[in-house]
Amino acid sequence: MTDITSLRPLAAVLVSAVAVVPILASYRRPNLREGWTVLAAVCKLGLVASMVPAALRGDVYVTKLGPFVPYIDLTLRADALGLLFALVASTLWLVTSFYSIGYMRGLDEHSQTRYFAAFAGSVSSAVGVAFASNLVVLYLFYELLTVATYPLVAHDETDEARAAGRKYLAYTFGGGVAVLGGTLLVVHLAGTTAFTAGGIAGLANSDPTLARVAFALLVTGFGVKAALMPLHSWLPDAMVAPTPVSGLLHAVAVVKSGVFGVARVLLDVFGIDLVAELGVGGVLAAVAAFTLLTASVIALRQDNLKRRLAFSTVSQLSYIVLGIAVGGAAALGTGDAAKWALIGGLLHIPAHAFMKLTLFFCAGASTSRLTPTTSRTWPASASACPSRWARSQSPQPAWRASRWSPGS
Amino acid sequence: MMDLLVSRDYYVATFLLLGIGTYVMIASRNLVKKVIGMNIFQTGIFLFFIAAAYVEGGNPPVLTMDAPHVSPLPHVLILTAIVVGVALTAVALGMVVRIYAEYGTLDEETLQEVRGSE
Amino acid sequence: MDALVPPFLPVLLAAVVLPFLGRRAGHALGVLATAAVVPYVWLVAEGAHLPVSLFGFDAVLFNVDPFSTLMGVIFGFIGAVGVLYSYASDADNLQTAFALGYVGTSLGAVFGGDWLSLVFFWELMAVTSTLLVWHYGGRAVRAGFRYAVLHGIGGTLFLGAIVWHFAETGTFLFGSVPGGPESVGLAGSVAPVLAGLGVGVNVGFIGLHAWLPDTYPRPHIAASVFLCVFTTKTGVYGMYRVFPADGNVAVAYMGGAMAVFGAVMALFQNDMRRLLSYHIQSQVGYMVAGVGIGSALAQAGAFAHVFNHILYKGLLFMTAGVVIYRTGEESLKKVGGLAREMPITAGAFTVAALSIAGFPGFNGFVSKGIVISASHYDFGYGPFSVAGYTSLEILLLVGGVGTFMSFIKFGYYAFFHGSYDGTVKDANRGQAVGMVAVAALCVLYGLAPDALFAVLPFDVTSEAVVSHVYHTYTVDHILEGVVLAVAGLVGFALVKRPLSGVKYVPDVDDVYNPLTFRATRVLVVGVTELYAAVDRLVVRAATDSVAVVRAPGAPRPRRRRGPRLAARGHQRQHLPRRRDARNRRRRDGHPLSGPDESGSVSFYCRRKYFRHG
Amino acid sequence: MAVSDLAALVVALPIFGSLVAFLAALVRSKSGWPVAVAATAAQLAVTVTLAVRAFGEGTITYVVGGFEAPYGIELVVDGLTGTMLVLIAAVSLGVLAYARRAGPRSNPFYAVFMLLVAGLTGMSVTADLFNMYVFLEITGLSAYALVASGDRGRSAVAALKYLLVGTVGASLFLLGVGYAYIDTGTLNMADLAVKLAANGYTATLTQTAFALIVVGLFIKVAVFPLHTWQPDAYAGAPDTVSGLISALVSTVAAYALLRVVFTVFGTAFLDANPFAHALLVGGAIISILLGSLLAVSQSEVKRMLAYSSVSQFGLIVAAISIGNVTALTGAAVHLVGHAIMKGGLFLTAGLVATETGARSVDEYEGLVKRSPVGAGVFGVLAVAMVGVPPTIGFAGKWYIAVGAAEAGSWTLLAVIVGSTLLTLAYFARLVERMFFREPTADLEPAVERADGALPDGGDLGGSDPGSASLGMYAAVVAAAVLAVALGFAVFGYGDVLQSTIEALLS
Structure with a gap:
């Protein structure tokens, strides 16, 4: 594995951040504004995709920007794990851009400029999360992601939306604080936070209690965005956001950045061997399993379509976390089990992204054409809008028929 | 105990002045009296420095006089401090004048009432 | 390759x-x-x-x-x-x-x-x-x-x-x-x-x-x-x-039980396809028993039965389908005397019925015989063996009688009993081609069992492979088949009258469907309510502490809902018309306020959940 | 002119500027602003030169009047001082750009303004405790006068309160200096350090001196519960003045605290006296927590910002109490960062008030539609204050927190890290109102001028009363840009500052 010094990771992160400026500037000309969005999305996808061949070869693109704070370099690395996430996010951004344009215009929404600008910023941060080379840079983009997505959550400017926005900020910044605390502890214990395959060596020799605390803080912090119970409650509320936001950000970019953070912590900060040694993987797995089941049960009772999808997201995200955690818990066990669990968990990142985005798009399409978003009214929608109904059925055929009834 | 207090009579006076000054500043409702309290407080400090400079049986710190001299430096310092104090008092009184012109009262509580409707 | x-x-x-x-x-x-x-x-x-x-x-x-x-x-x-x-x-x-x-x-x-x-x-x-x-x-x-x-x-x-x-x-x-x-x-x-x-x-x-x-x-x-x-x-x-x-004893007995249970339940049914469905269970019981026994003979029998069963059960569903297709009726009680109207269908049905019942000369006889003989030779006697018959064998034979009875019932009511008012066309050409082709195979494999043996995984005619070489047409076997048929006829004649009085026979799903429904509801409601309660508590604690900080000592409204709604109404006046409409729409979409609250549909939406913030 | 002479020049220059501004008024009535700008620009040039030298070649010492220390007054410029000097000059220049339109536009104002700069600069460069007191009082006096320069009675009341409390603070400081002097017979900081060490750190006189000086400076820094003057003063002062004093006065006081604690008393003193350490830690924690909580409960924006300062200076006191290289670097970074952010916020609040008349939290509803630049800058600065990376707000917090971790002060670490949420609590309210609500009330743009007549037509902006000048926009936008951009410069800065801090701690 060789490092290729290149500006590509940086450019991939920045292209949409830079696009915020022309998007804001052309607020009077919607066509041009949306043009910028699409252009940035295409460029971003191109840049990210251009790094894939190297990743498949096992090479890594690195952008070094010098030191940032003590112990920490401001470096971006597009390794395979990061590229996976970035590729998913940027591909879906392009798709969502078109969808957003139709959605926002279809509903004649207000503040479209703010919407598109914040969207571009969010995607930038998400890719930044993907390419972060150490915990501090990860934290940097993690927080920026919060800031950039907040306007999207509160977009509606109703009481409900504002309340959701407040809750969103409180939860995610709370998570950020935990991440910061954990990062500081890692710095203290290991003297570095650079992601290292197999874990940072310094951590293994440090005080196990402090290491556990650091792990708990980091996982709690990232767990907020990964919507691990009981830290998930912002996610269903955030569904007041416009549907493309719920689709791309709250099913893909934001929540996955939390999951991705958990993955980084387990794989590249502590390393699965140390996680197993500290005995924390099992705890995390238990929490994930609990979330997995409970969220599904709660989802059954949600009549608002997007809320139901949100709880489904909570549940599915826990699959990913569960996979990673089991990988950590089983590291000392036999054979390939840990490897398979990890692969399964990580594979679920793109898999869930595509599934859930499609579902949200269908929900949104029905919102923009039909009025209510409760699932009980959907049989009617099905006849009014059959192709959408069918599409929304196909990824998860059983979602709708969620009622048992005696006899028939 | 008494001996100690008597032998440190300047210091006792210093802290009495500090106490009185603080009390006046806090307890007095009249703004001018508060300024006066501040002055008393400062005076206490001046006294403290001067007292510190005193040497038993010392002469004024003039070269023609015999040793021991009292320490000259605190005197110099306190001269400066007094100037500062005067300036402060002037500024404070200026403000008091403006407050009176604006609200027509110098009573703290009345002032609060008047300003409550601002 | x-x-x-x-x-x-x-x-x-x-x-x-x-x-x-x-x-x-x-x-x-x-x-x-x-x-x-x-x-x-x-x-x-x-x-x-x-x-x-x-x-x-x-x-x-x-x-x-x-x-x-x-x-x-x-x-x-x-x-x-x-x-x-x-x-x-x-x-x-x-x-x-x-x-x-x-x-x-x-x-x-x-x-x-x-x-x-x-x-x-x-x-x-x-x-x-x-x-x-x-x-x-x-x-x-x-x-x-x-x-x-x-x-x-x-x-x-x-x-x-x-x-x-x-x-x-x-x-x-x-x-x-x-x-x-x-x-x-x-x-x-x-x-x-x-x-x-x-x-x-x-x-x-x-x-x-x-x-x-x-x-x-x-x-x-x-x-x-x-x-x-x-x-x-x-x-x-x-x-x-x-x-x-080596199979599995429990599975084998389960197969036997299925053979009996399915046949008995089938006997009670009047819906044609429902009757056939129970028969699937019954027939699959033979196969499961074969797999459960686990010997080469049994497995060969099981798979032979799979092969045959697919033929005749497909055929049965086709004939039943044709009847439904032509008459529009699904219940045996509403049809009758169709043999005259639909000879091809009736013929195909007869072939299929005799096959499934295991009448000599039809393919079901061959494969069922293999399984029964495996249950005789390759399996323990079990708890209630009688006169040299193993327990499993008895179950399978009883199932055979039940099969006869229920198909006699099917055929009797659908094709032979009474007469049909008006005319009904027989199966169309495509249906007929399909049915006849399959029926022919049923007979072919019945008469020439060697053709069937050729596709089996184990050669049941070779002593080197199986414990007991199987011969299809022995006197015993034929006798057995005929006896079963007669027993079926007699049995049907006996129960025909009481049977026609039976309206509906409950099955296990009458227990577990409501049970699942209730249990799911209890679980879902329990979990969500618990969660909502915790969430309310947290939110209230948070808002209260903010209120305390903001205005210490001021009386705080315990319920925030009233003022909030009022505030919302207040705010609406300031909103432009377009967004106002949208807000109203959103609100109306909420389960609480929509017209569909009347609630005939589901329990999920009776109450308000998780509304806060 | 030798480099060391520049150290004297930085003090003299603003005093001179102040005099010229005052005198020039006798000749020409509108001369204050150009004079102040010229003097401040020159000041900036000099301070930058000094800072570069200080960082490059080490500490610069200047002896006033040729009296060698410890007898004469010594001026010392090390890296930390250089930082403060440049900060003071730069912020002053920015505020001047803003003040051109926002007023108060009298020549005495500019004279006092320059005097304040002189006082602050003096506090920074002096290496003599009593001299520091004098500059402290000069700073105080000019600050009181500036606060009172608002044309409303409220300014005067606030200024008087500020004066009374501030004088008590300065007096306590002086009292502490007196104790130290009695103990050692010297006022030079370096000399004091040596002699205090010789006397032993547990001597009652030394302890008393420490307590008095620290409490005195706590008042100036506005550490809870000695902060009471601050909200009134910041809220009552004209916008320009609140921007200036919020950015500099407490900052320099905190710098003085740092200087006194480490140069005079030293870490060994803190180690020997748990109570001293507890005083700092306690002040820090209480300030961080209660300052934020009080900020949340404010309805006026400027008061909220003032309480926010209480909380932020708690962080700096925390850094001082930790007392290792990383934490003190963090303190320096956060002093600079807070000055830029908080000054920018106050100026933005003023800008917003000028454009829309909004001054209370509720009036900020829907601000983005009425004052997009104001709302945008406010948003960026709020985010920076919260400490979202990569802004300077994050950098300072990070250094301090790392310092806390290095020192193993877990309680402090938790409070520091958690302060993010507290800060968020009060800024989120505003941000939400600015961007996600419709404006409710119609407000008249505030016209804060003595005369109702239009200002001189030569201004760059439009001439209607509700408009802000280019200078105002430039100042606030510059603050926002710096708040973000400086985050990237921090590491380099921390690197060059390291030797200074190490020297300070040794």
Whole structure:
């Protein structure tokens, strides 16, 4: 594995951040504004995709920007794990851009400029999360992601939306604080936070209690965005956001950045061997399993379509976390089990992204054409809008028929 | 105990002045009296420095006089401090004048009432 | 042996293309694709296999051994007949596409050379078959949902067993595949139990069987023909894969019990397809018993029975379908005397009924005989053996009597009893071709059992292979068949009158459907309410502490809802008209305030949940 | 002119500027602003030169009047001082750009303004405790006068309160200096350090001196519960003045605290006296927590910002109490960062009030539609204050927190890290109102000028009363840009500052 010094990771992160400026500037000309969005999305996808061949070869693109704070370099690395996430996010951004344009215009929404600008910023941060080379840079983009997505959550400017926005900020910044605390502890214990395959060596020799605390803080912090119970409650509320936001950000970019953070912590900060040694993987797995089941049960009772999808997201995200955690818990066990669990968990990142985005798009399409978003009214929608109904059925055929009834 | 207090009579006076000054500043409702309290407080400090400079049986710190001299430096310092104090008092009184012109009262509580409707 | 094409591939391709073709061309393609499977799998040499990598694991998509060949041949054949029948029965292209998807995934399951691809296609079968049921709409939807849930549970159990197996052995491959593990079957102590239950759903273990009579009578008549073939038979195949070596006593007895239970329940039914559905359970009981016994003879018998059963049960559903197609009636009570009106159908039915009942000269007689003889020679006496008959054997014989009785009932009421008012056309040409072809095979295999033996995995006529060489037509056997038939006739004559008074016989799903419903409701409501309570508590604590900080000592309203709503109303005045309308719309969409609150539909939305913030 | 002479020049220059501004008024009535700008620009040039030298070649020492230390007054410029000097000059220049339109536009204002700069600069460069007191009082006096320069009675009341409390603070400081002097007979900081060490750190006189000086400076820094003057003063002062004093006065006082604690008393003193350490830690924690909580409960924006300062200076006191290289670097970074952010916020609040008349939290509803630049800058600065990376707000917090971790002060670490949420609590309210609500009330743009007549037509912006000048926009936008951009410069800065801090701690 060789490092290729290149500006590509940086450019991939920045292209949409830079696009915020022309998007804001052309607020009077919607066509041009949306043009910028699409252009940035295409460029971003191109840049990210251009790094894939190297990743498949096992090479890594690195952008070094010098030191940032003590112990920490401001470096971006597009390794395979990061590229996976970035590729998913940027591909879906392009798709969502078109969808957003139709959605926002279809509903004649207000503040479209703010919407598109914040969207571009969010995607930038998400890719930044993907390419972060150490915990501090990860934290940097993690927080920026919060800031950039907040306007999207509160977009509606109703009481409900504002309340959701407040809750969103409180939860995610709370998570950020935990991440910061954990990062500081890692710095203290290991003297570095650079992601290292197999874990940072310094951590293994440090005080196990402090290491556990650091792990708990980091996982709690990232767990907020990964919507691990009981830290998930912002996610269903955030569904007041416009549907493309719920689709791309709250099913893909934001929540996955939390999951991705958990993955980084387990794989590249502590390393699965140390996680197993500290005995924390099992705890995390238990929490994930609990979330997995409970969220599904709660989802059954949600009549608002997007809320139901949100709880489904909570549940599915826990699959990913569960996979990673089991990988950590089983590291000392036999054979390939840990490897398979990890692969399964990580594979679920793109898999869930595509599934859930499609579902949200269908929900949104029905919102923009039909009025209510409760699932009980959907049989009617099905006849009014059959192709959408069918599409929304196909990824998860059983979602709708969620009622048992005696006899028939 | 008494001996100690008597032998440190300047210091006792210093802290009495500090106490009185603080009390006046806090307890007095009249703004001018508060300024006066501040002055008393400062005076206490001046006294403290001067007292510190005193040497038993010392002469004024003039070269023609015999040793021991009292320490000259605190005197110099306190001269400066007094100037500062005067300036402060002037500024404070200026403000008091403006407050009176604006609200027509110098009573703290009345002032609060008047300003409550601002 | 390179460049193997797994047989499911063309079928699934045909399924994908089919909706875009014309009806005639599409169905022709379907027939072609499925029919081509028969010679193809027949000709591919045993031992051929196609190793691939599925999700990064070693897998074998095309694994040819005698068992899978047998399944492939019969699946292909019945698939082709089914498509033809669909065409003749006015099924639309989409339904046939789903059906072909179902056929394709079933082929994938039986040709998989490893657990992973087996369960992969297993789950897909559940999906495609559910779609096939749903496509019909109406009452089929609910039933399809219950079907999907139950198969989801079964599939999950099976999946769990396989994962357990993987954890034990580190590979998914079957023991018989090159590169596979040394042991056959599922390793470990838990995996076989899980798999037994999971597969048990598919084969209709008593207690897990209620989906069968629930689902199969409801969809389109052509769909029923497909449904009756693939799921349960793949289940038998799966059961064999789980217990390949020595069988399993419990499974064997379960098979026996199923044979009796299904036949008895069938006797009570008046809905034609429901009656046939119970018979699937009964017949599958013979196969399961064969697999459970586990000897070469028993396994050969089981698979012979699979082969035959597919023929005659497909035929039965076709005839029942034709009756429904022509009369529009589903209940035996509403039809009668059709033999005169529909001679071909009646003839086909008679052949099929005699086959399923195991009357000498028909194919059912051959395969059922093998299983019964295996239960006699290869199995312990068990708890209630009588006069040299083993317990299992007795169960299977009793099941045979029940089968006779119920088919006499079917035939009597549908075709011979009374007369039909008005005229009814017989089966159309396509239906007739399908039925006659299958009926001919039933007779052929009955009269020339050697043709059947040729496809079996074990040669039942060779002493080197089986413990007891099987001879089809011995005096004992024929006598046995005739006695069963007579017993059936007598029995039917005895119970005919009381039977006609029976309205409805409850089954296990009358217990577990409401139970599941209530339990789910309790669980869901409990969890969500608990969660909501905690959430309310937290939110209130947060708002209160903010209020305390902001205005210490000020009285705080405990309920925030009133003022909030007022505030919202207040704010609306300032909003531009457009957003105002949207807000109202959103609010109206809320379960609390919408007109659909009247609540005939579901319990999920009676109350307000999680509204805060 | 030798480099060391520049150290004297930085003090003299603003005093001179102040005089010129005052005198020039006798000749020409509108001369204050250009004079102040010229003087401040020159000041900036000099301070930058000094800082570069200080960082490059080490500490610069200047002896006033040729009296060698410890007898004469010594001026010392090390890296930390250089930082403060540049900060003071730069912020002053920015505020001047803003003040051109925002007023108060009298020549005495500019004279006092320059005097304040002189006082602050003096506090920074001096190495003599009593001299520091004098500059402290000069700073105080000019600050009181500036606060009172608002044309409303409220300014006068606030200024008087500020004066009374501030004088007590300065007096306590002086008292502490007196104790130290009695103890050692010297006022030079370096000399004091040596002699205090010789006397032993547990001597009652030393302890008393420490307590008095620290409490005195706590008042100036506005550490809870000695902060009471601050909200009134910041809220009552004209916008320009609140921007200036919020950015500099407490900052320099905190710098003085740092200087006194480490140069005079030293870490060994803190180690020997747990109570001293507890005083700092306690002040820090209480300030961080209660300052934020009080900020949340404010309805007026400027008061909220003032309480926010209480909380932020708690962080700096925390850094001082930790007392290792990383934490003190963090303190320096956060002093600079807070000055830029908080000054920018106050100026933005003024800008917003000028444009829309909004001054209370509720009036900020829907601000983005009425004052997009104001709302945008406010948003960026709020985010920076919260400490979202990569802004300077994050950098300072990070250094301090790392310092806390290095020192193993877990309680402090938790409070510091948690302060993010507290800060968020009060800024989120505003941000939400600015961007996600419709404006409710119609407000008249505030016209804060003595005369109703239009200002001189030569201004760059439009001439209607509700408009802000280019200078105002430039100042606030520059603050926002710096708040973000400086985050990237921090590491380099921390690197060059390291030797200074190490020297300070040795």
